Amino acid sequence: MAPKIEVQGLGKTFAIRGGGTFDALQDISFALPEGDFLVVVGPSGCGKSTLLDLLGGLTRPTSGRVLLDGAEITGPALDRGIVFQQYALLPWRTAQRNVELGLEASGVPRRARAATAREYLQLVGLTGFEDRYPHELSGGMRQRVAIARSLAYDPGVLLMDEPFGALDAQTRESLQQELLRIWERTGKTVVFITHDIDEAVYLGRRVAVMTARPGRIKRVVDIDLPVHDEAADPRSSPEFxxxxxxxxxxxxxxVAASRKEAVSVG
Amino acid sequence: MASVLEAPPAARPAAPPARAPRRVLRLGLSFGRRSVAILAFLALWEIAPRAGLVDRTFLVPFSEVLPTLWDLARDGQLWSNTQTSLARALSGFAIAIAVAVPLGLLIGWYRTLAELLNPLLELFRNTAALALLPVFVLILGIGETSKVSIVVYACVWPVLLNTVSAVRGVDPTFVRAARSLGLSAPRIFQKVVLPASVPSIFTGVRMAGSNSIIVLIAAEMVGAKSGLGYLVNASQQNFAITQMYAGIVAISVIGLVFNHLLVALERRFTRWRADH
Known part of the structure; x- marks a missing residue:
């Protein structure tokens, strides 16, 4: 079967203010079958977020290309949903209206938008919070709204940029668990960025480890864990x-390499 | 399904009616707290001339100003002058907003335009409108046009600069999110940039509101046959000192009411903000 996402020789170079260039990513290649869950881990500053921006079409690569269902992506579109670490919810819209935002771009009629938004808020466990403004919700709830927003227009691919990084440990764990449940239910192809090894192993079916700058993929590790049994604390198993x-x-x-570089730069 | 750790907060209970008297008491206390400084000031105004601390001819006790204000209101002078002043101030204010908000949105949306124009806008903003009053009088005469024009001038800059910086200061994560949702540039402008700019635009509008009255009063003092500024200035020249103070009190009440209206309007439009 043709892969859902295919990344070919992807590279990104930024111009530095005051002259010179800076290689953020170099020669990244991988293929992801439909319905897979890939977690990308790497030391800080290795270009993980740049990779996600490229997959999302928010920035253009310097070299290489990203294929989605065999077609090269040229910009953001509703076939991919992005969840950001900072939630990026519009503060003047209620939870419900935030979820509707993506549906407005695709021209869904108003009444259908409201129904779909409610359905996805229910999927993330926020029934009863439709009319709350973001500032009236906890961090975990905000991120649930953001996830619902990205799922509501039914993209095939979900791109997540350290979505749980700003949450406390317990909220993070419960959201990880729920993300897996949603993934199993919706069959989305997920690319998830994190710097947290536990999170990577818990969530990923495959974990791509990136090198220090310029970011390259060092190895993709297949994670082969039995079906999570939450009652038995899956993180404590020997396989984990x-x-x-x-x-x-x-x-x-x-990490050592990136630290050394940070010291020599600083 | 939401985890126990994130139990939804209980619905906010409505205040039980039995507590109503206490609520009235609390409101009364808060009103008292907020007016205590004003009452102290009025008391000082009353006592200082009576105790001979200042010359009573030049600073009339507040209690004598109020009856004069009442007389002015009764014989129609107060109302006709207020009407004239308000018409001038509000039309200048409205024209300034109608011009400055769209222009500011445009300038802010196009980065290079903003960078090009900003120094000039700052220059204009920091040139006191009153310094230009003689120029306006020279070119436009002493009629309504010149008065409305100087109000427009004084109101345009705060609104324009605040609108430009509002558009430029929109949180880029909002724009990124909207782009990722496939919204086109005009849609992003309409659904993200515009609503995100509202609070900062309102800051400019409020500044313009107080500017409009300040500048207009000064303009009416220089060359006018009507208006509250004229009333105050003419009273002083005719040595009707009590009437002068009555005019001043009227002006400050109008300014206060205008500002309160703008604050209420601002709240209505930014009800989603966490800080109110």
Whole structure:
């Protein structure tokens, strides 16, 4: 079967203010079958978010290309949904109206928009909070709204840029659990960026480890865990520990490398 | 399904009716707290001339100003002058908003235009409108046109500059999110940039509101046959000192009411904000 997402020789170079250039990403290639869950981990500043922007079509690559269902992407579109770390909810819109925002772009009639928005708010467990403004919701609830917003127009691909990074540990765990449930139910292809190894191993069916700057993919680790049994604390299983250690070892040198560079630059 | 850790907050209970007297008391207390400084000021105004701390001829006790204000209101002078002043101030204010908001949105949306024009706009804003009053009189005479024009001038800059910076200061994450949702540039402008700019535009509108009255009163003092500024200035020249103070009180009440109206309007439009 043709892959859902295919990334070919992707590179991104930024111009630095005051002259010179800066390679954020270099020669990234991977293919992702439909319905897969890929987590990208890497040391800070390795270009993870740049990769997500390129997949989302928010920035253009310097070299290489991204294919979605075999066609090159040229900009943002409703076949991909992005969830940002800062939620990016419009503060003057209620939860319901925030979810409707993406539907407004696709020309869904008003009444159908409202019904769809309610349905997706229910999917993320926010029934009864439709009329709350973002500032009246907790961080975890805001991120649920943002997830509902990205799912509501039914994109095939969900791109998530450290979506749980700003949340406290317990909220993060419950949202991770729910994300897996939503993923299983909707069958979306997910690309999830994080710097948290536990999160990567828990969520990913595959974990791509990136190198320090310029970001390249060092290795893609297949995660082979039995179906999560939340009652049994899946993070405590020996398989989990083995995968975790594998990813940790791959990352260790990269973190050291990025730190060394930070010191020599600073 | 939402985890226990994030239990939804209970619905806010409506205030039970039995507490109503206490609420009235609380409102009364808050009103008292907010008016205590004003009452102290009025008391000082009353006592200082009576105690001979200042010359009573030049600073009339407040209690003598009020009856004069009442007389002015009764013989129609207060109303006709207020009407004239308000018509001038409000038309200048309205024209300024009608011009400055669309222009500011346009300038803010096009980055290069904003960078090009900003120094000039800052220059104009920081040139006191009153310094230009002689120029307006020279060119437009002492009629209504010159008075409305100087109000327009004084109101345009705060609205324009605040609108430009509102558009430029829209949180880029909102714009990124809207782009990721496939919204076109005009739609992003309409659904994200415009509503995000409203609070800052209103700051400019409020500044313009107070500017409109300040500048107009001054313009009416220089060359006019009617209006509250004229009333105050003419009273002083005719040595009708009590009437002069009555005019001043009227002006300050009007300014206060105008500002309160604008604040109420602002709240209505920015009800979603966390800070009110």
């Amino acid at each position: 520990a083995r995968h975790r250690h594998e990813v940790w070892s791959l990352l260790r040198d990269e």
